[in-house]
Every structure is written in C-alpha cells, then in structure tokens.
Amino acid sequence: GASVKMASPKTVPKDAQVMMQILKDMGITEYEPRVINQMLEFTYRYVTTIIEDAKIYATHAKKSTVDADDIRLAIQCRMDQSFTSPPPRDFLLEVARQKNQAPLPLIKPYAGPRLPPDRYCLTAPNYRLKSLQKKVSSSAGRITVPRLSVGAVSSRPSTPTLGTPSVQTMGSKVGTPVSLTGQRFTVQIPSSQAFSLPPISTVQNVLINPSLIGSKNILITTNMVSQNSSGESGSLKRKHEDDDDYDAL
C-alpha cells in the first residue's frame, strides 16, 4: 500500500518515531501507517517473551538477576523454535544429489486420474458418524430388508469415494447421511407403532409409507450403488430378484 501522509513527528510517540527511523534505515519508504503499530506490537511481544524466558533460565541457574547470558540463551532457543531458517546449502546439495540419482519413474498408461495413493490424498470422507443412543426395542422381530437399506445409523466409514455420499432422508430427526454399501442392517419396527407388518413373504411388496414412521428415528435411503459396491455385494444378504420391486422413496 502507498503511504498516506505521515503523522507529524511531534505528535507521534517516541517508540513510533524510533520504528519509523528503523524502517527508513532499512530502505522502506512506502508503507501504510498501520505498519508502525504492527511492528511495535511485534517488538513488544518479542522482547517480553525473551525477557520472560531469560528470567526462567536465570531462576533455573539459581541466579538472583538476569544477565546477558540468560538473554542470549533465551534468544537462541526462540530462534530455533519460531524463527527457523531453511537448511544450509551444502546439506541441500547433498540431499538433492541423492534424490536426483534415481531415474524418473515410467508413467503407467491408461491410468485415469494420476493421483498419489489414497492415503496421501484428501479425497476420503473426513467425518465419522456417531451411533444413535437409543436402540429400538426388538419385540417386533427382525426383518432383513433386501436392497432397501434401513437401519440405525452406526456405520464405519466405507471405502473412500469422491465427494460426499448423498442420501435422501425422509423426515427423520437424525439427519446424518451415510453410505451403507457393504453393510447389513436390520429393521426393527417397534410394535408400539400403528404399523402392521405383513408376514415376511410379502414384505417385498410393501411400500413403507414414510408418514407412518413418526417419531422413531429411522433413515430410509435409496439404493446406494456407489462405485465401490462391487467388492462388497457378497456380504449383503440380497435377493436380486427384488430389484425392481421398490420404488425409490
């Protein structure tokens, strides 16, 4: 930023005048006026940090006053900690020499997006879902619903997919989405609901009306065929003949 008219030296406190002189000596002629304040704040913080550290070292060495050696030690420790500088040139040359000896790796053809192994990418979902506190009582018996994955929302994160797995939640209190591929869930529909369950053999033909689900927190998801489901299909107890019997909810 360009320099706005500087405050006249008479009205500027002495510290600020000193700072302006330092900037001038270092050849900096154009700066915003706030820079002086920021530099003064930094100076104050730095000096107090050093002096506090030096006091600690002095008491550690059982000295009554802080002397120059303590200050020197404090400065050195702070330098190694906050104001690190890049490695020296000979070290860099040596590291570079070693690195450059390896030939360039050949490029695999037809590889799709060329990215490092998943572990080094940022493409995994960065969240994990908490399990629900209340477990639904199991008096109604268990129904394994093929292909229509309904269940308590405890899940491990599945294999990474690009982007967030999206689900369509139906009026549920717990709104966390989940990718349920590869996991088997059971539906427990409590008998307290006014919801009569037909026998298992005809379950496939029932459209579960979302309005009947009420206060129980049940998530209904559409069939989640994410890219990675091919490996996990074996673990699901699915009946594939039921594919087209369910409309997407």
Place this chain on the structure above:
Amino acid sequence: MAAVQDGGSELEGEKEPKPELMNDGSTAPAAAPSSRPEDQQTLLAVLQFLKRNKLIESVDALRREAGLADEPEEAPGSEAAGGAGGAAAGSGELGDAGALLSRVSGGSQSAAAPAPAKGGDDQPDVSVVLSAYSQQGDPSLYQVYYSGLKKFIESVLDCHRAELSQLFYPLFVHMYLELVYNNHESEAKSFFEKFNGDQECYYQDDLRVLSGLTKKEHMKGNETLLDFRTSRFVLRISRDSYQLLKRHLQERQNNQIWNIIQEHLYIDIFDGMPRSKSQIDSMSGSLAGEAKREDNKTKVYYGLLKEPEIEVPLDDEDEEAENEEGKPKKKKPKKDSMGSKSKKQDPNAPQQNRIPLPELKDSDKLDKIMYMKEATKRIRLGPESLPSICFYTFLNAYQGLTAVDFTDDSSLLAGGFADSTVRVWSVTPKKLRKVKSAADLGMIDKESDDVLERIMDEKTASECKILYGHSGPVYGVSFSPDRNYLLSSSEDGTIRLWSLQTFTCLVAYKGHNYPVWDTQFSPYGYYFVSGGHDRVARLWATDHYQPLRMFAGHLADITCTRFHPNSNYVATGSADRTIRLWDVLNGHCVRVLTGHKGPIHSLAFSPNGKYLASGSTDGRVLLWDIGHGLMIGELKGHTDTIYALRFSRDGEILASGSMDNTVRLWDAIRAFDDVETDDFTAATGHVHLPDNSQELLLGTYLSKSTPVIHLHFTRRNLLLSAGAYNSQ
C-alpha cells in the same frame, strides 16, 4: 631450546609466551627430522624475528647452530585452490609462526604485519595457510589493505581498471563479514563507513542489509549471507589484468588481500581483450558474481518435441473428422503444419523418450485438433500489426491478488489471493459446474451422446467458484493443459492440486516447509515444478507424494519457476539475481545466467524454445540465448518490477507487464535477429549489446492505476492481461 640462546636480549622477554602458544597450536609436522616440531617452530619464529629486525649475524649464527638449510623452505605457491591445511609442512610451520607472531605482538605497527614476508620472494605464499584460520591478520589493518588495493587499481591502465574494479565489492563484503564473524565490531563499523560509498550502485540493497548486520549472532539467521560467505564469488578477468594484479599483490606486503582473494574469490581467467566497463556491468549484479565458463558448457536440447501427427479436417463444420495417424479418410484432410516436418530428428531437440511423458488421451487429441483449428485463424503479429489487449481488472481485491493464471484456451481464469482462497472464473459465457454426486451419477444414461454434459450438476452452475484449503496467501496458480486440474502454491509451504470437475482439493503436496513462491504445470501435464523460500526447486509428478527431483544451488529464494516448452528443462529465477536452467532428467544445473540487478520475478521461454526472457525488480527485460548461455538483448523502459512476460504464439512479439501500470510490446524477431554470435563471443561470453531498446519498443499501454501481474496470448494472438485495481 639451545639455539635460542643466541640472538639479542630483547628476545628473552618474548620467548616466554611463545613456547606455550606454540605447544598449544602446533599442528605442522617437523620438516627437519632431528628436532621436535615445537622446537622447529620456535626456531623459525625466532629466525623471522631476527631477520625483520635486521640482526643478520644473529640469523647466520642461529642457522649454523641449528643446522638449518641456508634458505628456509619455499612454500609452494598455490594459486588455484585456497591454501587450507593442505599446504606443505614447511609453509605450515612458517605460517603458524606468522600467525603466532601476529597474535603475540598485538596491534603495534612494526610487528603487526602478519605476513612473514620479510624473506621476500622465497616465502611468497606462506600465509596461504593462514586462510585455514578464520582470523586473517590484524583487523585494524583491513582498512589499510583495502585502501592500498584501491590506490593500486586506480593507478593501472584504463583497460585493466574496469576489470580489476570488480574486486572491490566482493573483497569489501568478505572483509566486512570476516571482521563481524570474528567479533571485531568497531573495526567492522569503521571499515564499512569508510568504503561502502565506493561500491557500485546496483549493490546498494545488499549493502543496506549488511549495514544492519553488526554482530556475529546477526549472521546466524541469515542463510543467504552464510551461503555467500562459504561460496566463492566468481570473477571473470582477462589474463593480462590477472597477471598485473598477482604481481602487485605478491611483491609487497599485501599478502592479506591475496589470502582473502584466494579463499573467497574464484577468478575465472580468460584469454583475450579485457572487457569494458559496460560489458562488465551488464553481466554483474548477482550475489555470487558471474557464471564460470564451465557452468555454461553443457549441451542443452532446446528444440521442441515432435508433435504427434493428427490429421485435421479441412471443413470447420465437419466436427467428427478426427482421424488417427495413418488412417485414410474419404475427404482429403490437411495435415497440420507442425507434424509434417521432416522425419529427421532435430539435432537440438531432445529424444521423445528422454523423459517419460504421459501419452495422449482421446480428449487430448481433440484438444490438439481444436488448437490447430484456432491456429489457422491466428493473427500474424508484427511491428505493423500489434495485438489488441484485453485487460481483466480485479476489483475490490484490496491488494490481495497475488497470482493469476489463464488456461491455454483462455476459457478459465484463476486468481490466488492473500486471504488464502483461490477463485476460478469462467471467461466465456459458459458457466462453471460441479460434477454430480455419486448417487446422481448412478442414474444417468451412460450411453447417451452428451454424457459429459449430463454428469454436470446444473444446480451448481455459477460464474465463479471459490476454493478453500490453504492456510496462507496463495502465491502461485497454474492450470493443467487438459483443464482438469489446478495447482496452487502458498505461504503455508504446501502445493495443492484441485479438481476442476468437483472443485475440491485432491492432494496437498508437502515438501517445502517454507513459503512456495511459484509453481507451474509442465506443458504436457503430469509434472509440475515449484520453488520457494528454502532455495530449492522441486519437480513433482501428480501421482507421487514426494518430489522426483530437487534443484539446489541458488543462494537465495527462488521466486519464479518455468518449464521449457519441451518439458525437459526448468528455469528458475531467484532473489540472488541469477537464473538457472536445470535438466529434468538428472537434476543438473546446465546454465547459470547473471546480469540482473534485482530479484527475478518473471520468466518466459520463446515458443521455439531457443530463447528465454527474464524480468526483475530493476525494470529491465533481459534476453538470453539458451544454447550458448549468453545474454543477447536488454530491453529498458519499464520503471518498476516486471511481473509478467509472455511471447506471442509464434514468437514475434514479447509483451511485458509491470508494476508501473503499463504493458509494453517489444519486437522479438528483430531483437533476436540482431544477435551476432561468432566463435569468439560464444567462447568467452562477451556480447556487445546494442542499446536499441527504443527501436524495439512497439508500444506502451497504460492501465488505470492497475499493476499488471499476468499476461496471456490467446490461441489467436489476442493479448489478455490481468491485475488488481489499486485505488491509491
């Protein structure tokens, strides 16, 4: 100790401290097999003392009794390498004695000359060994040495004076740093005050930094200065001037300067005419002096890689006329001009497989066809036909715009900002869309023709997308050639790869632990280069989480990194005012180009790969011939830092954009035609640069108080430029 009894009485007093000192510091092996090393040293020390005080008879007597040879051993004059501890034994002892004498006798005038040079020519380079010690003689005499050298240089012939004046600056800095390093604060200060006004104007910034450096502790944090102290400043001097200098320094008691020269300077001698002041000025300015001749001798393959043959249809309407090479087609297509060159390998071009490059995908081939179609509609530029310039001004950026890049087909524009965001805009009316979520993707018809449109989610269409992820200002952005990825480098030390389909961050490459000032994708994709504060440039591939190559050698931050059009070389410009060209294959530095007087902020390769243009804070654009490693042009005109340089698509015009709110167009063809590179200039690297900047300047275009930070020629040679409006 028997020999010591001879000699004057004044010897007694001084004898006492000597044995202790000598025993402590004695490292030199005994030359004469009979006596112990300490005795030998004492003897020689005493001999020198006697000689200096003209007690000749005592000297002879001492020699006779001690059984020494008539003449003390001649120290081998090692001119090339620094003396270090490797000097011969005899000189080692004498050197020790000299050092001891200087320490013992303190600051008094008579004995203060540490060089035991009374013996004249028989011990010419004895104190070469002193270079092994960090203390080089008496600090209070540094001023005397320097003034002595100054007087000598002012008295030589004009033709030599310019060359020898190059010595002033490195000697001044090294002597000052020696004084500071050895804790002679007051001497350092007075030395600085006396001589800093004599230095060349283009070293003023360095001198200002030095003036703030008064204690040894100050040096510790400053990597650049530490490197400067340990590396050797290179000077190129003609043989005649060098002989003159050497003769002068060796015949008098000026060995101190000679020591310092040998330790800290590398004098690259060439045979031929001494250079004029203007020639020297044009090449000097860098932190490490000039480039040694052998640094620039490696063969550089600057030619372009052969384009794959893709047959382009004649008709514009016939969109699906893409053909692979060799397949005949019913319509007669026109072969693209690049592919139809002779099948012979260009001797200056690298082999196709010199470095592994990704193969062309179908989408890349489509892209190439579009490129060739656009190329046919390209305007030929020249002095009579200047390009139109379209300026993209970033409003309300509050000086936060730190980096800009355009895609090659000029459809997307990315800006890196000081608030750590990266924003991508669509320059064409077509909006930016994200890819649909995985659920929706499962539902689309994969066989339809416009599947690439269907995978995009219309709900997310917008003109601008903001990418969050960095934790510091973004200093470099670069699009990949296939427009799938965007790279950004930031002050937080990471380089992030963003997908332009999902507008999310894919990878964060960590390697630099310090701000990364610039990054660029290779022209073929897959590789990218980055350079930053840690003085190292790294070559990465998108599928490796660690760099493939590290280019170390610069003395200060790397501010600009660019790929050569054939992707085999990387040019880096640095704050140490040099440009280095690195070979991607083996990481070697193949060219060192000096001449700028300030940090280099922009680099541009010409489209034919032969030339490099560079711009820096001194407002000059320099043109370099890569094959020979020579400076072939200098374009003066800008008054402030040049942050943007770009050649037009066929290399006819060079556009430069600067902080002085102007874009200037230069006649590149004429600038390169004017070069005469005959054998002599190629051998010694001295080109006489004509001062024709005014003739080469084709136009100056002012923006409304908007510094220009990026330039880009579209495929049809329209010039696009970008900058942030600066209201002050």
